Amino acid sequence: MVEYTGQQARTHAAIIDAAIEALAADPNATMGEIAAAAGVGRATIHRYFPGRADLLSALVDLALQRASAAHERARLDVGPAREAVQRLCGEYAELGTLQAILMAGTLPDDEIAKHPLNDQQQADVAAVLPRGHADGSIDPTLDEDWFLGIIWAYTTLFFEYLTAGTTSKHAATSEYLRRVDKAVRA
Amino acid sequence: MVEYTGQQARTHAAIIDAAIEALAADPNATMGEIAAAAGVGRATIHRYFPGRADLLSALVDLALQRASAAHERARLDVGPAREAVQRLCGEYAELGTLQAILMAGTLPDDEIAKHPLNDQQQADVAAVLPRGHADGSIDPTLDEDWFLGIIWAYTTLFFEYLTAGTTSKHAATSEYLRRVDKAVRA
DNA sequence: TGCTCATGAGCCACATCTGTCTCATTGATG
DNA sequence: CATCAATGAGACAGATGTGGCTCATGAGCA
Secondary structure, three states: OOOOOHHHHHHHHHHHHHHHHHHHHOOOOOHHHHHHHHOOOHHHHHHHOOOHHHHHHHHHHHHHHHHHHHHHHHOOOOOOHHHHHHHHHHHHHHOOHHHHHHHHOOOOOOOOOOOOOOHHHHHHHHOHHHHHHHHOOEOOOOOHHHHHHHHHHHHHHHHHHHHHOOOOHHHHHHHHHHHHHHHHEO | OOOOOHHHHHHHHHHHHHHHHHHHHOOOOOHHHHHHHHOOOHHHHHHHOOOHHHHHHHHHHHHHHHHHHHHHHHOOOOOOHHHHHHHHHHHHHHOOHHHHHHHHOOOOOOOOOOOOOOHHHHHHHHOHHHHHHHHOOEOOOOOHHHHHHHHHHHHHHHHHHHHHOOOOHHHHHHHHHHHHHHHHEO
């Protein structure tokens, strides 16, 4: 990972931010559109990201870092599983548009799987399930696929409603947490 | 709507079927790929559907027809709302790949909204919610957005797991119905 | 058998997006 | 003030997808 300073760091950040915005509005946004959104020339984008794939890859890396930090803050391996799920979703709710884009899975790119987590991160979340079965706090009829699928589906819904913007973030978050809890609790 | 007979009807159907398959595998499948999947020349597709938009539009129309039929069979306005939801999802489970594509919302097309229902159909489903609140069978804290969102999110999950193909359709369907019921019941 | 129509294959023009390059400008730094 | 790195604008070639067109072929029907 190359680090930038001063002017270049600002340009780099502007491109990343604009890419997130532009791709949220249109998953097929072109390099030109992203450049315009960033207020830079198209050539400049290619200076920082040789190809479109490099830009997308950088976004994925960033999202993985943020997800990783969220998982750490959620301390998934502590306490009753049901509460761990609530902490996890609470952290997800604090993540931004980037995670929403990747969770929606609409980006046309081979390397981007449907879920914006790497294998290790997914395993960390999945590990909560058996603990929840053992401590009796999670629905015993829930298997791993549905468990993960439900968490991501509700999170995607949350981001959609947040974007629609008819309710406050706080209200949407608490409703989101309530829905997830109802779906996964024993 | 133009009707075809004999050879042309068969070609038309082959194109529709192939488009569904191809777009399920890759939402950005080109006309050429769809033609190859249908076993016809690319020029032939343009004879039936002047442009790509016309083909997509035809798929949307077909999906709306099927959804309409499913809604009729589900008799949404009969009996307790909770049971109506179960009948509705049971019918959704019988729909095919086409509905799964549209529900996933990955098709890059302006005219295709996120939900594969027209306004009337969406209103029909939404109308179940207040009845469920009145008869006490549906979660009273559930608002319309979450109600619709949950039904579609679980249906999308169902189609995903069906496509993944690790379980029988019957098992996946009953699990799907159970999950939806848990999410929406009072 | 002979005819007709739908088709497949090929070609073309056009549009869009990508990636590379050059060059003049600008603004920060010394 | 002088220098230099970063930038914006633009031109360019290549790739890809679309839509229109022609024409020979072949399957189905009279």
